[in-house]
Amino acid sequence: MMASLIDLTGQTFGHLEVINYLGCYSGGAHWKCRCLKCGAAHTEKSRLLRNGSAVQCDVCVRHERGLSSKARQWKRADIDRLCELWNKGAKTADIASRLGRSVKAVYVQIARQTKAGRAFPRAVHATEDDLLGQTFGMRTIIAATVPGAGRTAMWLTQCQCGAEHAVPGDKIMTGHRLACKACSNREKGKRRIIANEQKKQQKKFLSFAEIRARDRQIAARHAEAEAAFV
CATH class of the missing domain: 1.10.10 (Arc Repressor Mutant, subunit A)
Known part of the structure; x- marks a missing residue:
């Protein structure tokens, strides 16, 4: 027995005002709504409206996500x-x-x-930890930015592509961040292509005579196995 439909027409859920009933499909009753923030039309399930999951249209949701993710x-x-x-x-x-x-x-x-x-600049004064001007991988140290004892200091680095990033000294000296993200992904792609080419070259292709010889060996082993059961 189907449950009776609860009329939501005229009710407001968050910023959504219910206009009219559209029908029951895809596992629930659907309602046409109007967003009170931007005025856009929106279709939503009755269940999501009543439990508070749907409070605004998709346009406003995407707009708020873009504002929150955008750097100030x-x-x-x-x-x-x-x-x-x-x-x-x-x-x-x-x-x-x-x-x-x-x-x-x-x-x-x-x-x-x-x-x-x-x-x-709050540079590190220890001679052994003075990284200014040194190059590690694709990064060159151009300035010291944050105080610290050697590896714990933050350093401004410039990649070969020109990108500048502040990187902890311990990450550079241990070889974990030797390039910016774009260059690192590019190098990984090149290494992957080279590895695939090497695998293709190492793969051995049998000639027709070798295939026939292998088939005869397999047939002989099968014949020996059958003769053992006789």
Whole structure:
């Protein structure tokens, strides 16, 4: 026995206003809705409307996801405040909390401002850990950005393709980040192609005479096995 249909016409769920009933298909009752935020028409299941899973149209969902994933741009005032705090010796975590940024974003921006000469470099003074100007793989160390003892420091690196990234010193010295992501993927693709070509060259193709000889050997073994049961 089918359950009676609950009329949702005129009701509002989140930003969705139910206009009319469209029918029952694909495992549930469907309703035509209108988004109160953007005015777009939207079709939604009765179950998702009533349990609170559907509160806005797909257009608004995609728009909010795009805004959340898009990196927030640095304003001139934020950069000035960043350089001021950094030059006074403030810790990176404190700067990130004051400016409402992630620690990684502060690292990258400090690296850029250090290169531009607005932020004081906090280089490592130990001779054995001084990486400035050295090249590891495809990366060249061009500036020290974050204080630390040797490998724990953050370094601004430039890849052969021209991309600049702030990378921890221990990752570079241990050989884990010797290229940017784009160059690394490109090198992996080249190695994969070479490996496939080598496999093709190593694969042995039998001639027709070798195939016939192999078949005769198989037939002889089968005949011996049958004779053993007689």
